[in-house]
Ligand SMILES: *[C@@H]1O[C@H](CO)[C@@H](O)[C@H](O)[C@H]1NC(C)=O
């Protein structure tokens with residue numbers, strides 16, 4: 001036990017040394033003042049969505065079923081048994097949604113391709129769906145015609161159901177080949193125009209929620225083993241795909257292949273406690289480092305190797321799979337850029353009492369997550385706004401992985417309201433705070449190339465159904481046509497994009513005021529459904545009736561007039 005602890009201390013003191021050089025202090029938790037300034041001229045601004053969350057059209061035009069189609073159709077898996085069968089109808093609203101992107105004036109749009117829409121059974125040799133190819137071709141083309149760069153994710157959780165049924169999904173090593181074939185098809189069909197590829201979005205969630213807790217599709221509860229195995233195969237699939245691109249496509253297409261890792265930041269509760277510092281380190285390593293360390297440094301984090309089921313549980317061997325030295329070499333350096341998704345922060349303390357249940361991912365981490373009661377009450381129970389955590393995470397990325405090129409792939413906040421609410425003051429505050437901390441991180445020397453606000457519009461939020469709204473645009477799910485309405489944050493984000501940052505106090509305050517003013521006008525329009533319905537009634541019933549009456553009255557008047565004249 002002495003040796004690993006020594007290692008951790010050494011690691012931390014190294015990290016601290018690195019930060020000290022950048023005037024970044026691990027121990028300083030207060031938010032500090034707002035930083036006025038602009039981003040580098042080449043910085044890119046975007047928004048994102050994903051296929052299953054927005055497309056709908058789950059069985060249209062030859063699409064195969066995904067594990068999420070099957071999962072949501074089972075009762076009791078998702079909030080109110082909701083599904084994404086139609087969701088935002090994005091599949092049938094490409095032109096309309098393009099207008100939203102143009103309104104925001106974003107320079108990139110992050111979207112994901114649905115694997116079963118392209119390859120219904122998941123196996124390329126069996127069948128490729130030409131209509132699926134056409135859909136994504138058209139989408140990519142209209143984006144480029146409007147000077148919006150597509151950033152394309154290959155896997156945002158919708159594994160073809162057939163692969164789950166036949167092979168056990170990500171539990172099976174054969175996924176590496178099938179995924180690589182699918183990715184290769186995407187490179188072949190779209191790679192002439194798509195230059196930013198993301199293999200996996202939030203593989204942590206795929207592994208832990210899909211195969212450990214079962215909260216997500218495919219809903220398996222393989223405690224203590226399932227997540228590690230799934231992650232092992234996801235990592236191998238990523239590396240294989242990067243090598244495919246590198247060998248066969250890079251020369252011709254000159255694009256980049258990365259991954260998108262989403263993580264919370266973990267801050268030690270007591271910064272003078274070595275145990276808390278170590279626990280916070282474990283929290284981040286068991287989330288971000290689990291995937292980033294193999295890709296940048298060739299192997300799982302040392303802490304994971306030590307904590308997963310050998311030392312503590314007295315097992316002879318770890319439940320964490322191992323990479324051969326050849327595999328390590330194959331894995332290392334397979335990210336042209338690192339996608340970082342981030343939403344919130346937790347305080348971490350070590351656990352001082354033994355676990356009673358058997359081993360699981362969560363007991364392996366051996367820590368407790370806390371929130372600060374002083375943090376503002378969140379809209380969604382898990383998503384506290386803690387902007388300074390973002391800067392810390394970004395500095396961690398810089399120090400641990402050799403300052404890679406970073407693209408922020410997801411950052412945003414939800415609300416938990418079921419009524420129409422367009423005045424999203426808290427979202428404006430969130431973006432303002434988080435984007436400002438990102439600017440500070442750039443000043444710290446972190447190599448951040450672009451930012452993607454999450455998300456363009458309200459959409460299906462996995463096991464939370466439609467109960468959490470992340471959108472800049474509000475979507476009226478109750479209406480069959482799924483209309484979109486801008487929230488106040490649209491105006492605010494637009495201003496940040498146009499100014500490429502925060503020019504000065506007066507201007508930023510002005511943006512804030514104007515955004516909320518515009519919103520109250522729009523909000524009144526939408527306010528409650530009755531008003532909208534009333535207006536629909538006006539146009540659909542009252543207007544035609546009044547017109548008909550007018551014509552009738554004029555006819556009668558004309559007749560009277562004619563009679564008088566005769
Ligand atoms: C969801 O389905 C389950 C099982 O049929 C049922 O018990 C439950 O009431 C349903 N929930 C809602 C909100 O309809």
Ligand SMILES: *[C@@H]1O[C@H](CO)[C@@H](O)[C@H](O)[C@H]1NC(C)=O
Pocket residue numbers: 166167168171172173174
């Ligand atoms: C992977 O799939 C193959 C083919 O169905 C099967 O023979 C094998 O047992 C599976 N392996 C695991 C670990 O499930």
